[in-house]
Amino acid sequence: MREWISRPVTEFRALPLPEPGILAGYAALIERFDLAVPLADRLTAIAERHHPHSSDQWRMLTPRHAPVFELAAQLTFALRYEGLNLAVLARLFHTVQPAEIAAIVEASPTGAYARRIWFLYEWLTDTRLELPDAGKVRAVDVVDPVFQLALPKGEPSPRHRVINNLPGTPEFCPMVRRTEVLDAYRARQFDVRARETVGRVRPDLLARAAAFLLLNDSKSSFAIEGERPSGTRATRWGQAIAQAGTRPLSLAEFDRLQRIVIGDDHFVRLGLREEGGFVGIHDRDTQMPIPDHVSARAEDLQSLLQGVIAYTERAIRGGMDPVAAAACLAFGFVYIHPYVDGNGRLHRWLFHHALALANFNPPGLIFPVSVAIYRRIAEYRAVLESYSAPLLPCISWEPTGDGNLRVLNDTADFYRFFDATRHAEFLYACVEQVIEQDMPEEIQFLEGFERFSERIQQIVEMPAAQVELLRRFLAQNDGRLSGRARTREFAALDDEEVAAAEQAYAFSFLD
Template sequence: MGEWPSQAVNSFRTRALPEPATPVGYAALIAAFDLALPLPPRLAAIAERHHPVATADWLLLTPRHRPDPNLAAQLTFAIKWEGIDLAVLAKLFQNVEIATITAVIKATPTGIFARRIWFLYEWLTGRQLDIPDAGKIKYTAVVDQEQQFCLDRGEPSPRHRVNNNLPGTPSFCPMVRRSHLLVEAEDKQLDAQARAQIGRVRPDLIARAAAFLLLNDSKSSFAIEGERPSGNRAVRWGQAISEAGNSALSIAEFDRLQRIVIGDARFVRLGLRDEGGFVGVHDRESGDPLPDHISARAEDLTDLVEGLVAYAARARAGGLDAVATAAVLAFGFVYIHPYVDGNGRLHRWLVHHALAAADYNPPGLVFPVSAAILRRLDDYRAVLESYSRPLLPEIEWKRTAKGNVEVLNDTAGFYRFFDATAHTEFLYSCVEQTIVEDLPAEVAFLEAFDRFSQGVQEIVDMPADRIEILQKFLQQNDGRLSQRARTREFEALTDEEVVQVEQLYGDAFGQRE
């Protein structure tokens, strides 16, 4: 064990502080025990003045909040002020002697924070401390719901007299902080907004809008991967998206979905990987891997994916926020990267699954989240890299004979536990965009198209498919029928009819255009 931080510094493990301050809580535990893991997105420190300014990266508190330089005080401070960071705690408990942690609990065996630490130690390690059950005292929650997203309905642990409201299991349990952005997003009740919108629109229009949004989401999910699927392939994946939430998750279900995504599997191994994996490229000359992200080890995949499945079931039963659930499942899956190919589309399918399973979206309607992501690819990549980039230096690996990577250290914990706050903030913004912009825009388009179609029929008898082509030509040429269209596809229209059609288009679509 090293020394507890005792003086103000300007940076901590290359992360700059906004002003000189002494790292405490999880930062102090990381420093004192030299824990090897990506730094939590937000750490705590004690400033030298009484009115410090906190930032997104640092919670700065006043000198009167300074904890004593010992394990019990720093652990208590961390849980009280920073919430539950399972990644740090799991690493810490691997490095602390069982007698030491036992002494911490026995010093205040009925204390609220001591019981939470006690439960978390036994929950994470699977080892039972030599401490008698807590007895008949008031229950306390493991997770403070004011700080982090947790279950509305957990289960009691009589031994520790705590209510286990953690959203997952020791196999997979990323956490989400209640940031200012997420509190605001929750308060908007976007699911209720979507239902209110649907209630004001004719059912036939909703059905047509739903069909378009579904296919658009399917195509967008492929486009994010740089693919342009055939019409049949996009429709098949759209069908899989429409069925999301109907069945419980399982490895077998993921395998089935991968087969749909891949289509022609002659050159791709189906099922969970049996070797290492990475996202990146190879050096053109040496063939060495140049990873941007290194996936979980093959030997850890079954436990990690089963943990993700258990998280989904536990979150649904316990009333966890639907968008937070979707973000954790989706981004957790893509970091694990359990398959050789198809991970990205399955990752986005999981968003639809979590929202549908929680009845977040109106029945029969898919929020085109992939389309929103496609419009914000830079933000999407930044969110992915917010964890994968700091994770990369913590993974020891070597090149295999086939040009793959072989991971040399135990990395399972990196994929079990991470802070998914930024991921949830991003997903909430995408969901809001689909509800506030995409859904109303598609309904407005359909209403305008119906007005245009009915008007055209009053001018000239024209089949529905020709009206669709006519509308597209007008849309592509700012409401005017091009000379090419007038001399080819629509040469039968008279000059007077062309003027009427163009005026009709302007009346129907002009305001929207």
């Protein structure tokens, strides 16, 4: 075991500090106890001067904030200034002796941070310390809502005199930090704005818009994976998306959805993986795996997915921010990667499930999140890699004879506990695009098409399919009917009727 680093450093695990500083909080604990964990998006250090410069990756505090070099002080500092990093705490609590945690509580039995540390130790390790229950003292939240999103109302733990407002369970509990970006998104109340938008639309037009958005989301979800599904397959998956939020999650439900996604199981094994898994490529000469992401071990899948299911019930039904909860749920699932194939589409289906379960979207209408993701595909991949890339060095693996890999160390906590802040910000950006752009544009288009169709029928009667063809030709040529269309598909129209049709298009779509 290493000693505390009491001198200023300029770099920590290849992450440069903006100026020399002494590691504090989680960074100090990771270094002192040599914890193999992915580094958080932002760490903390103590600067040498009283007006330090911070960065996106480092929060530099003044010397007066410096904790002493002992376990209790560094743990307290971490909770006070950095919030909960459950992955670090889980590894730390399995490294130190139970007596060391008990000593922290005994030294400050009524202290708010000592009681939180005590609760988190027993919650994460499922080990009861030999300590009497806390006495009469004011209960404190386990999650400080100033730093991280949590349940608005948790359940009391009389033993520790804390309120358990954690959004998940020890089997699965990603956390989301409060940021200015997230606070701004949440203040805009997109669910209310969506209801106001659809409330101004006739039910028949809304039903047509909902059908289009649903099918478009299904096609986009396949397109993200580089697939062009048949119309039947896209429609079938669209129907599964439409059911999101109506059926409780279970392992059997996940398996049912995978069968719908895959369709044909001739070349893909259905059901949970029974071997390792990764996302990446193979070396062309040696066929050695070159992973961009290593999936959870097969032996951990049952526990992890049960945690995902429990998180759905606890976080969403408990009033956690719906978009943040959806991000935790869906991105957590895709990092676990429990199936040989179909994980990406199931991951995006979980966005719909979480939002529908929270009644975030208007009844009967799904938000085409996959459409927004497809438009932001580079940003989407960057968000996925924001955790999978720093996770890779923490996983020890060896290749197998069939071109797969076998994980050699215990990695389950890496998929249970991660920081989903960037994921939540990304999903909020997609929701904003859907509500502010996609939905209004589709409704506006349908209203315009209805006006256009009515005017065309006043000029000359034609089948609905022919009206749509006419609209497409006009749209492709800035509202003018091309000479080719006038001599072929619409040769029956005279010059006056063509001019009237162009005016009808301008009135319906351009004006």
